[in-house]
Amino acid sequence: MTRLFVEGWAPEYGASIEPDENLRAAEGSVDVEVEQRPWEPIPGVDDGIPKVAFVDGVRRIDARLVLDEPTGPIPGICGSYAVGAVLWDRVECRSEVIEATTTRLAVLAGGHVPELPVLDYGLTFDGISVADDDPASLVRAFHDAMRRAEAHLAEELAQGGYFVVADGPLYEYTETDKMGYVKSHRRAYLPPEQAPLLGELGASQRTPLFAIGEGRYRRFSWYLRLVDRAGGHSWSGIARCEASAGLGTEVAARLADRSAAVLPLVASEGHIDPRAPQNLVPIAALEKDLRHGLGDAGLVLRALRKAMGAAA
Amino acid sequence: MTDAVGRVLGSEHTSTREFRVAIGEDHYLQLDDLVVVETQVPGRGQVNTYGVVTEVEAVYEGASFESDTFRIAEQGSMPGAAVRSARVSVTRVDPELWVAPNPGGLVERATGEARDKALYTDEMSRPLPVGLARDGLPVFVDLDFFDGRKGGHMSVSGISGVATKTSFALFFLRMLTGRSDIVGDAGKNLRVLVFNVKGEDLLWLDKPNKDFSEGDAEKWRVLGVDPSPFPSVSLWAPPRPRSGDVAVPDTAGRQDVAVFAWTPREFIDEGLLPFVFTDASDTRNQILFVAERVEAQLRRYAVDVAGVPGAVVLRDPAEGHGPGSLVTPNRGERVIETLSDLVDALEEFLDPNDGEPDQRWTGRVQPGTVSAFMRRLVAAVIRLGHLIRAGESRRIDRSAAQVTVVGIQSLHDLGQRFVVGALLREAFAEKEKSGQRFPLSVVVLDELNKYAPRDGQSPIKDMLIDIAQRGRSLGVLLVGAQQTASRVAPEVLENAAIRVTGRLDAAEAERPEYGWMLPSTRARARLLKPGTMVISQPAIPVPLVVDFPFPPWATRKEEVAEGDDPFEGL
Numbered sequence: 001m002t003r004l005f006v007e008g009w010a011p012e013y014g015a016s017i018e019p020d021e022n023l024r025a026a027e028g029s030v031d032v033e034v035e036q037r038p039w040e041p042i043p044g045v046d047d048g049i050p051k052v053a054f055v056d057g058v059r060r061i062d063a064r065l066v067l068d069e070p071t072g073p074i075p076g077i078c079g080s081y082a083v084g085a086v087l088w089d090r091v092e093c094r095s096e097v098i099e100a101t102t103t104r105l106a107v108l109a110g111g112h113v114p115e116l117p118v119l120d121y122g123l124t125f126d127g128i129s130v131a132d133d134d135p136a137s138l139v140r141a142f143h144d145a146m147r148r149a150e151a152h153l154a155e156e157l158a159q160g161g162y163f164v165v166a167d168g169p170l171y172e173y174t175e176t177d178k179m180g181y182v183k184s185h186r187r188a189y190l191p192p193e194q195a196p197l198l199g200e201l202g203a204s205q206r207t208p209l210f211a212i213g214e215g216r217y218r219r220f221s222w223y224l225r226l227v228d229r230a231g232g233h234s235w236s237g238i239a240r241c242e243a244s245a246g247l248g249t250e251v252a253a254r255l256a257d258r259s260a261a262v263l264p265l266v267a268s269e270g271h272i273d274p275r276a277p278q279n280l281v282p283i284a285a286l287e288k289d290l291r292h293g294l295g296d297a298g299l300v301l302r303a304l305r306k307a308m309g310a311a312a
Numbered sequence: 313m314t315d316a317v318g319r320v321l322g323s324e325h326t327s328t329r330e331f332r333v334a335i336g337e338d339h340y341l342q343l344d345d346l347v348v349v350e351t352q353v354p355g356r357g358q359v360n361t362y363g364v365v366t367e368v369e370a371v372y373e374g375a376s377f378e379s380d381t382f383r384i385a386e387q388g389s390m391p392g393a394a395v396r397s398a399r400v401s402v403t404r405v406d407p408e409l410w411v412a413p414n415p416g417g418l419v420e421r422a423t424g425e426a427r428d429k430a431l432y433t434d435e436m437s438r439p440l441p442v443g444l445a446r447d448g449l450p451v452f453v454d455l456d457f458f459d460g461r462k463g464g465h466m467s468v469s470g471i472s473g474v475a476t477k478t479s480f481a482l483f484f485l486r487m488l489t490g491r492s493d494i495v496g497d498a499g500k501n502l503r504v505l506v507f508n509v510k511g512e513d514l515l516w517l518d519k520p521n522k523d524f525s526e527g528d529a530e531k532w533r534v535l536g537v538d539p540s541p542f543p544s545v546s547l548w549a550p551p552r553p554r555s556g557d558v559a560v561p562d563t564a565g566r567q568d569v570a571v572f573a574w575t576p577r578e579f580i581d582e583g584l585l586p587f588v589f590t591d592a593s594d595t596r597n598q599i600l601f602v603a604e605r606v607e608a609q610l611r612r613y614a615v616d617v618a619g620v621p622g623a624v625v626l627r628d629p630a631e632g633h634g635p636g637s638l639v640t641p642n643r644g645e646r647v648i649e650t651l652s653d654l655v656d657a658l659e660e661f662l663d664p665n666d667g668e669p670d671q672r673w674t675g676r677v678q679p680g681t682v683s684a685f686m687r688r689l690v691a692a693v694i695r696l697g698h699l700i701r702a703g704e705s706r707r708i709d710r711s712a713a714q715v716t717v718v719g720i721q722s723l724h725d726l727g728q729r730f731v732v733g734a735l736l737r738e739a740f741a742e743k744e745k746s747g748q749r750f751p752l753s754v755v756v757l758d759e760l761n762k763y764a765p766r767d768g769q770s771p772i773k774d775m776l777i778d779i780a781q782r783g784r785s786l787g788v789l790l791v792g793a794q795q796t797a798s799r800v801a802p803e804v805l806e807n808a809a810i811r812v813t814g815r816l817d818a819a820e821a822e823r824p825e826y827g828w829m830l831p832s833t834r835a836r837a838r839l840l841k842p843g844t845m846v847i848s849q850p851a852i853p854v855p856l857v858v859d860f861p862f863p864p865w866a867t868r869k870e871e872v873a874e875g876d877d878p879f880e881g882l
Contacts, residue, residue: 281383
């Protein structure tokens, strides 16, 4: 019988990949004429939206697995992710974390579905598999599961009447009040003629919309500045947002206006968050809460080791 | 599990002394609440841990910076929930298996039987209520630790005015005299001696208080005592100085007070002379030695005078008068009717104008010491001379009523010490002679630091130490009160089985004399309201905070209820 092992190495070792980067290899052309207005800063408009939901997820690789097949070792991972949302009631001035759920997955390569023995502390890992045996696709499958859960929650909240701000690029493009919020800038989307506008943006101002992606990945995007540049470089305090192109220019522009006015209200401060101001206060708090929900990494690893040792 | 209020906090260690409780959202715990936790111990079954809440805390969970408070409470941009917790000091583990409660264990309010267990009431053979806990129910002391069976005496400390030391002592006495069902044999013919040292607060113990409300009465009923003034009180005060032959009590507010004084005969027979020399400086020289010698000589020389009760003349015993004989004074012979007369008479032996002092009276001391002795005696004439007068005996009759209040507030310090010393001596000597513990004799003495100071020697201090050490077995029980326990002779404090404090000065609370308090209790002792006391007793390992109800008796003339006016209807 083939046996499943926990790799002796700590789970942090292994392929370092950023799945989001790989997903968006080709962005195609950028259309800066979406809004058909002069290419200059646009002040945000707070339409008094009463309920805002921030959706995010965190993940952690708990252990690396090896399935001891006669044909050779089959790699796998065990990981936990948590997804949840912060509901911000702007009328009552209160926030709460909701729907925070933790999911644990065991992923094996080569089409093998892992079957994990019973674990201590009531831990359960659901088994899934990927077809190839590239270690990177293991993490990607795991990451996708989390992104799907985030997108599902975001969609549910958006349909429930919330204005949803999802951390990271959008995963699903539907026609609801939902936007993606990207805080790091690995790639400049704007062509050289339009890019200098970023430096001119003041606090709570945005760029006009521009369209990126092709076909079903087509979406509207805009940059906004959260806080005054105050001597920083032209990208400081800048976040990129995106919304589904299916919403139409008018609705997307309204979301953009709103985001430019509302998001700066929850921008974090430099002395508190190392990723200030882009790491929004509700998202930072949510991440902390979600990470807490993942449980102690040492205990999870110990439970896995013990269970697999016992199965021998 | 109906009274569950929360669970044992699991994010930090629990111990056998202390644990914390995460309080459920729909519940609360406040200071002094009693709780119980069940713990399953492998192989030994269930262990109940009882405790008392010593601190309650609340925090925003999720806030990591102080300024997050605004994000959560005002802007609402950060999620955060207020979490409340309570710190519990363990009072008891039952059965006695010293394990820490399990984290996550369900914490319940201790009520009914569990409350009795938490407070060891179930183990007390004679639980006497001494106040009300936060839940409005009585807290008890084991009387065995007051009346001498297992321990004796009580010590009450606290700042003057707000600590309500005397009020508490009286409340305790009312419990002691009112709950004969619990006190039992010890309560029969119980005699209480109370000194009123300030104002005339205690001269109204038998009068109802007009500010006493129905709510207060309810509290007294919970304690099992009829809310009424002390039923049996006799009041005593010294005579007003220079009031001539008429003995008028030296009191301002109340006149139906008996006057007490000693005759020269009683003064000599009872050996009260040393109590005139109670100043701390008197012990550094040989004055007390002279006093003792003079006292002994006086006993030998004093002869009663026919026709003047209580007066004496001093005659050499060689002249052959026996005890109890009456003589008619010779012409020119000095008849001692007052302290002043006595001083004059002694001067002839000790410091005659012509000739040497009589060494039979002075012993071999320096002439300076004799002079110092005489100087103090002369000074005493002014300060307490009016307490000694011939005539019918005006001794305080401690058997006249259950509670004897002696008002010494009008006396000079020296006079106060003299009266306290004389009465303590009398009470103690009486019990020493009988050798019986019953009937109990309780003495309430405020400003103990004045009578038994930490430093120095005095006849009163010696006697108080004696009472503290031996009184327990002789049935003389001291309820001592003082502002600062640190200034009282440690022998007196250490022998008090029950310790009580009201509000304490912050610096005083840190002194080792209050080591029996928990750190949290010490911190609280600075803030205690009048009417709230901290009580420690040998039967319970943690001090308890109790409230005692408003008294049904008056503490001032203005408080005396209308309708108690003797002239009403005239």
